[in-house]
Amino acid sequence: MLVKGRLSGLLFADDLVGMSETILGVEKQAERISEWCDTWEMGVGIKKCGVMCIWWKPGKGGDEVERMANAEQANLRARPPTISGLQVPVVEENTYLGVVVTRDLDFKAMVSGRCKRAEKAMSMILPLLRAQNVPLALRVSVLRTVVLSTLRNMGHE
Secondary structure: OEEOOEEOEEEEOOEEEEOOOOHHHHHHHHHHHHHHHHHHOOOOOHHHOOEOOOOOOOOOOHHHHHHHHHHHHHHHHHOOOEEOOEEOOEOOEEEEOOEEEEOOOOHHHHHHHHHHHHHHHHHHHHHHHHOOOOOHHHHHHHHHHHHHHHHHOOOOO
């Protein structure tokens, strides 16, 4: 979604990310989501929701950016937005389409989350991979399909 030349949100299937530079903007987005839910008689899985103030240290002044973001995060905690009368949890990180997003946009956290999913997938198919009576080509195919696709793709959680 573009608003005044800026990206204000992302939609994929039943997942939504709203982005705003102000808490007022977040509140307006929450109101619009509430209106949509009311109109279409839909509910929101509020436990899967989260709101946070993201910051990134691009260089000089990064500490000031972090300080301001932390102050805004505290403001969110004091008065969290609501969707359909339910308070949106104020979080330090959230997962969108399988990608862990932290307040400081930590790339290592994003990669680590993806690796944990791949490890889980690997542990599930390990007995098959170890089975000597299963043709090697089939084991390699399963490995590629299950584990590598987990690492490459933004799987829907």
